[in-house]
Amino acid sequence: MLTQSQYDDYKFVCRLDHIKTFHAAIKSICFSDFGTLQASEEGLLITVEQGKSIQATIFISPSFFAEYHIQDSQSFSIKINVLAECLSLFGLADCGIKMLYKGEGSPLLILLEPHDDEQVSTECAIKTTNVEEPMEYELDSNSSSLNTIFMRGPDMSNIFHELDKAAEEYELTISPLKPHFKIATLGVMQAESSVEVAKSSDMIILFNCHATTVAQYKSQQIRLTNKALQVATKVAIKTDASGLLEMHFMMQSDAQEEMYVRFFITPLLDIS
Amino acid sequence: MKFRAKMQDVLYMREFQAIVATLAKLAKDCVMILAQERMHFIVNEDHSSTSSPLVWASIAAKDYFPEYKMSPARPDHEFIVLAMSASHLSRSLAVLRSGSTSSVHSCKLKLKMIQFPCISVIASVVSPSSSESREVVHDVPATIIPSSDWAAYVLPKVPRAEIVLGLPSLRLMRSLIDKLKNIAPSLVFHGSAAGELNLVSESDMATITTRFSRLMPYPATKESQQVASCEEASCSVDSRKASAFFGALQLPNEEIIIGIDREHCIYLQLDIRNNVVLHSILPAVCI
Numbered sequence: 001m002l003t004q005s006q007y008d009d010y011k012f013v014c015r016l017d018h019i020k021t022f023h024a025a026i027k028s029i030c031f032s033d034f035g036t037l038q039a040s041e042e043g044l045l046i047t048v049e050q051g052k053s054i055q056a057t058i059f060i061s062p063s064f065f066a067e068y069h070i071q072d073s074q075s076f077s078i079k080i081n082v083l084a085e086c087l088s089l090f091g092l093a094d095c096g097i098k099m100l101y102k103g104e105g106s107p108l109l110i111l112l113e114p115h116d117d118e119q120v121s122t123e124c125a126i127k128t129t130n131v132e133e134p135m136e137y138e139l140d141s142n143s144s145s146l147n148t149i150f151m152r153g154p155d156m157s158n159i160f161h162e163l164d165k166a167a168e169e170y171e172l173t174i175s176p177l178k179p180h181f182k183i184a185t186l187g188v189m190q191a192e193s194s195v196e197v198a199k200s201s202d203m204i205i206l207f208n209c210h211a212t213t214v215a216q217y218k219s220q221q222i223r224l225t226n227k228a229l230q231v232a233t234k235v236a237i238k239t240d241a242s243g244l245l246e247m248h249f250m251m252q253s254d255a256q257e258e259m260y261v262r263f264f265i266t267p268l269l270d271i272s
Numbered sequence: 273m274k275f276r277a278k279m280q281d282v283l284y285m286r287e288f289q290a291i292v293a294t295l296a297k298l299a300k301d302c303v304m305i306l307a308q309e310r311m312h313f314i315v316n317e318d319h320s321s322t323s324s325p326l327v328w329a330s331i332a333a334k335d336y337f338p339e340y341k342m343s344p345a346r347p348d349h350e351f352i353v354l355a356m357s358a359s360h361l362s363r364s365l366a367v368l369r370s371g372s373t374s375s376v377h378s379c380k381l382k383l384k385m386i387q388f389p390c391i392s393v394i395a396s397v398v399s400p401s402s403s404e405s406r407e408v409v410h411d412v413p414a415t416i417i418p419s420s421d422w423a424a425y426v427l428p429k430v431p432r433a434e435i436v437l438g439l440p441s442l443r444l445m446r447s448l449i450d451k452l453k454n455i456a457p458s459l460v461f462h463g464s465a466a467g468e469l470n471l472v473s474e475s476d477m478a479t480i481t482t483r484f485s486r487l488m489p490y491p492a493t494k495e496s497q498q499v500a501s502c503e504e505a506s507c508s509v510d511s512r513k514a515s516a517f518f519g520a521l522q523l524p525n526e527e528i529i530i531g532i533d534r535e536h537c538i539y540l541q542l543d544i545r546n547n548v549v550l551h552s553i554l555p556a557v558c559i
Contacts, residue, residue: 088451089482107479
């Protein structure tokens with residue numbers, strides 16, 4: 001077992017006592033082959049992209065970890081589904097996890113130790129590849145059209161669950177006037193359905209909207225947020241006149257420490 | 273040729289049912305070898321398409337069956353050898369499992385000739401609503417293997433191994449191997465005489481090593497050729513075969529004995545109780 005002094009060899013070391021929340025977060029962004037890990041003093045970012053239209057990032061602050069050591073900033077790419085497989089090796093049994101990285105070219109080491117059986121431990125060495133710089137998306141925080149909604153996670157999850165799953169497009173409307181927040185679906189056979197949430201609803205924690213924004217998204221891409229939504233305690237939805245959709249999913253560990261998963265989804269072009 | 277046997281103990285009946293259910297998960301057909309003192313089952317799905325390993329069970333007849341009578345076809349024969357569908361046999365015994373809804377008094381196995389030879393499974397069951405017992409009878413068609421063909425149905429021998437370890441956490445091992453089969457097609461068992469077992473699964477993208485430490489070492493049953501005392505041994509096997517064996521287990525036992533015969537095979541032994549043992553052999557594969 002590694003002792004404190006042996007960390008010198010490693011440029012990045014972190015440890016979690018309970019794997020559950022981390023595992024759920026990783027699973028929620030497993031929609032593409034490769035993921036990029038960026039570790040710095042500010043914390044750990046794990047980014048996954050598909051095409052140039054959807055990006056998901058997990059944010060974990062150093063305080064979320066039981067231990068967090070970093071030399072310089074480190075970034076590398078790994079196969080994200082391999083990481084997810086490794087984290088699920090012990091199934092539902094609760095494990096402690098330690099991640100170690102020596103620097104460019106070396107594998108990411110993952111040590112798993114189940115809490116209920118001290119005589120068993122697993123070491124996974126996952127090959128790393130060169131970084132593929134993630135795209136930078138940003139919403140202008142000074143824009144007059146920036147709209148923000150905070151909602152309770154389980155409520156939002158229920159709404160999405162009720163939407164027409166065969167629909168091809170979702171349209172999100174956020175407006176200072178009624179209906180405040182509306183999700184409409186457009187299906188293959190021109191079937192339409194919509195859900196409206198008033199800003200006075202108990203589901204909504206914060207509603208900040210100055211100008212009406214309407215944008216359409218591919219339902220397939222919106223549905224990629226499903227796994228994150230299912231485990232989120234709070235959800236933030238942000239968008240502006242450009243239609244770029246930013247969603248934040250807050251996940252809480254049993255110890256009430258928080259981690260975020262952020263999605264950026266680009267809107268469909270308005271052809272009409 | 274005659275055979276009849278009777279079980280009465282609830283625990284033994286359930287165990288017997290669990291053994292047959294395990295075999296039924298592994299293969300379509302099983303071979304039942306009835307000897308004077310023991311009853312054996314062998315499953316060996318020898319088709320290239322399936323991934324089931326060779327598994328056999330040996331049961332001390334007197335333990336499970338207070339009444340056990342076997343008379344072979346000819347006095348100079350030692351056995352009766354039967355082939356039958358494992359799932360049919362398993363289904364006929366399923367009634368022995370239902371504990372809370374009804375209780376089973378006894379279960380008889382009988383070799384019978386109706387229009388064809390069959391093993392008749394007769395369970396005497398008492399429902400909670402009535403005091404009268406009823407009989408649940410299943411006739412499982414069987415093929416009698418003539419003595420001229422017995423050579424093909426010899427009970428496998430327990431292979432000799434360089435390292436033998438007792439592993440106490442079967443459940444963990446089982447879920448682990450189930451996951452590892454998705455990672456790489458082969459799985460390396462690496463054991464040491466000091467009581468450590470490493471399971472290594474290696475693919476292009478990752479190497480996963482799981483260490484089981486402080487295991488109980490058993491004396492080696494085979495001396496290594498190079499050195500007098502063997503410190504460690506490893507063998508690579510088909511991970512789907514390994515997973516098929518562990519996934520099929522229906523028994524509550526938590527300890528399994530793993531023998532490693534370097535570059536030949538992995539031998540697995542589950543001691544259900546003294547004299548009732550489930551064995552399996554996973555042949556080595558080239559990496």
